[in-house]
Amino acid sequence: MRLSTFAAPLAVVLLAAAVALPPHPASAQEPAATRVGTVPAEKQPINPAQEFVGRIEAVERVSVRARITGFLQEVLFKEGDSIKEGAVLYRIEPEPxxxxxxxxxxxLVRAKGVVVNATGQLGRAETLLNKQSGSIADRDKRLAEEQMAKGDELVAEANLQTANINLGYTEIKAPISGLIGRTSVTKGNVVGPDSGILTTIVSQDPMYVTIPVSQREFLQLEGDRRRAGGAGLTANLRFSDGSVYExxxxxxxxxxxVDRATDGVLVRASxxxxxxQLIDGQLVKVSIEANKPEEKILVPQSALIADxxxxxxxxxxxxxxxVRRLKIGGASGPDAIVESGLEGGEQVIVEGVEALRPGAPVVASPAAKTPGRS
Structure with missing residues (x-):
């Protein structure tokens, strides 16, 4: 009876002590799971693109010059107009x-007459020689005279041909079709081969775009072409205002x-x-893509972390x-192209990565769709 009387107060003391004990240390508790947003690492057909600065060039470009000297009688075109091949541009005074x-x-007529006379004289000399009434020396003289006359006839024919050619040059014609530039001379001036360029004509359709690329970029382009199964590369143009050429x-x-000064290679597209819309000499941005899409894994660029x-x-x-270490092979819109590090199908964390550590527990849910991502 005395023992039970003593035990009751002891039980009260032990209970109070148990209530007063501190809780377990925080280190002994499991860390709380972090809520994160994820997107799947997807394989998609893409055309990897590289962007360069290129210059538009006309396929054909002609500097029009005068080939004879004379007074300019007429200018027969309007500056900036589209002209056809063979159109008369300038007319030089033709009368001279x-x-x-x-x-x-x-x-030429006179030379032909001399040939006829020389041929007749040679015939008579040969007749006399056959009758033994003439000399061999006289026959040879007449033969030489005939040959000289025929030579003069050839020279006269060439002079007539040259005169006709020069007469044709009094009309300066367009050698190609295209747009014609401003004229450097007006009628009444003397023009000739030393007058320089009278005007310029550039063809319009198609045009070239030339792009200087480095050796490294060129090798990468060649690699893109080979990976595309030998398919050609496509050049997509963008103007300085950001608009895309269709x-x-x-x-x-x-x-x-290879240009030894820059160690670059010039490539050209038609x-x-x-x-x-394209103008000779214009600068444009050129995005180069393979014609055949490649299957690549894409992840949002916002998910990438660098150290x-x-x-x-x-x-x-x-x-x-x-953690997954990646090798990135460029960009495709808001996504990064993954060359290695992911197999496809992994849930990549894009939201809530700021405080994450490797091995930290997470509660995943689909992230909001990134604008511009398919």
Missing amino acids: FQAAVQQARGS YPGVFNFVDVS VPNPKG QQGVYVFIVEDGKAA
């Missing part, structure tokens, strides 16, 4: 050249030598220009955050 043609024609170009030429070892992302693996 017409007179030269007549003079050359008269010289007609893509196709590469058709790589320079045969671009349709049916509306005349001294390179680029990595967090993925969800068995309910925890795991």
